[in-house]
Every structure is written in structure tokens, then in C-alpha cells.
Amino acid sequence: MRTVIPDAAEMHDFGAALAGRLRAGDLVVLTGPLGAGKTTFTRGLGVGLRVRGSVTSPTFVLARTHPSTVGGPPLVHVDAYRLSSAVELDDLDIDFPHSIVVVEWGRGMLDGLTESWLDIEIERPLGASQAAPSGLSDDGFDLDEPRTVTITAHGPRWAGDAGFDPEAADDEA
Numbered sequence: 001m002r003t004v005i006p007d008a009a010e011m012h013d014f015g016a017a018l019a020g021r022l023r024a025g026d027l028v029v030l031t032g033p034l035g036a037g038k039t040t041f042t043r044g045l046g047v048g049l050r051v052r053g054s055v056t057s058p059t060f061v062l063a064r065t066h067p068s069t070v071g072g073p074p075l076v077h078v079d080a081y082r083l084s085s086a087v088e089l090d091d092l093d094i095d096f097p098h099s100i101v102v103v104e105w106g107r108g109m110l111d112g113l114t115e116s117w118l119d120i121e122i123e124r125p126l127g128a129s130q131a132a133p134s135g136l137s138d139d140g141f142d143l144d145e146p147r148t149v150t151i152t153a154h155g156p157r158w159a160g161d162a163g164f165d166p167e168a169a170d171d172e173a
């Protein structure tokens with residue numbers, strides 16, 4: 001499925017809403033350039049999952065675990081930017097079956113780790129790459145711009161899920 005998210009607050013809410021569709025063992029891979037909104041999305045997801053602590057960019061720690069405050073699965077937030085393979089991701093010893101795992105920059109790094117995942121691609125509008133990074137305007141204020149979000153489900157976990165499985169959606173139509 002593909003949708004347009006008009007601003008950062010809506011991206012946050014989009015992440016929070018997706019929380020209701022996820023359960024322990026689920027893996028979400030986020031793809032998009034610097035400043036696309038990957039961490040903004042994950043912050044909203046953390047709020048939706050009611051985890052402890054607010055989600056910040058994990059760039060300097062590679063992975064951060066946010067326990068649930070309501071007895072649900074923890075959110076494990078990974079920044080794979082400086083990892084180069086599935087082996088290195090595996091070395092982080094993430095408890096995949098009991099967690100909801102979000103990996104920024106993880107596309108192409110999942111070989112053999114899992115059979116199902118949600119691929120979420122966030123694209124900035126054409127020309128936005130010429131603007132200052134991180135969505136900041138020259139005078140330092142956040143510049144809200146639409147993002148295109150494309151969700152592609154991979155593997156049996158999502159088969160028959162009308163929200164993510166294109167074939168199931170066709171059946172309903």
C-alpha cells in the first residue's frame with residue numbers, strides 16, 4: 001500500500017497507528033534518505049506500543065531496547081547504517097521472537113534472519129534533497145513536507161492480511 005503523509009506530526013501518528021497491527025516477532029525495515037522521517041515514524045510507533053522512554057536516533061548505539069509499560073513486547077530500534085551484513089545484525093543478539101524490531105537502513109541485510117518482514121519506504125518529495133538535511137529550513141525551523149510511504153509485506157506472516165497483502169486486498173474488493 002502507498003500513502004502520502006503531509007507532515008511530521010502525521011508521520012508520528014502513522015507510526016502510532018501501525019502499532020495496533022504489530023505483535024511480538026514482527027520486523028519492520030525502514031528505508032529512506034537521511035531526514036526522510038524514519039526515526040519520527042519509530043517514535044510514534046513507540047508511543048503506540050506504550051514503551052518506556054522516548055525513541056531517539058540510535059545512531060551511536062546501533063540498537064536500543066524500549067520495554068513495554070503495559071506488558072507487551074519491547075520495541076527494539078536498530079540503526080543499521082554502519083552495519084554491512086546480516087551477520088553483523090545477527091551479532092547484536094536481538095531477541096527477535098519476543099520483540100517488535102524496527103531496523104533503519106536494514107534493507108538487504110536480512111538474509112536468513114527472518115522469513116517475514118514489513119518493508120516501509122519513505123520518500124521525500126522531488127527537489128527536497130536540495131533543501132537543508134533533516135527537514136530543517138535555513139532559519140532552523142522544521143519544514144513540514146509531504147512524504148510518500150510505501151509498505152510492502154514479505155513472507156507468510158502478512159499473507160491474508162487485508163491491510164498489507166495486495167492479494168488479500170484484491171479479494172476484498
Ligand code: ADP
Pocket residue numbers: 005006007008009011032033034035036037038039040041057134135136142143144145146147
Ligand atoms: P530519519 O530518521 O529518516 O533520518 P528523522 O525522523 O530523524 O529522519 O527526521 C525527519 C525530519 O523531517 C524531522 O525534522 C521532521 O520534523 C521533518 N519532517 C518534515 N516533514 C515530515 C513528514 N511529512 N514526515 C516526517 N518527517 C517530516
Ligand code: MG
Pocket residue numbers: 038039057104
Ligand atoms: Mg533516523
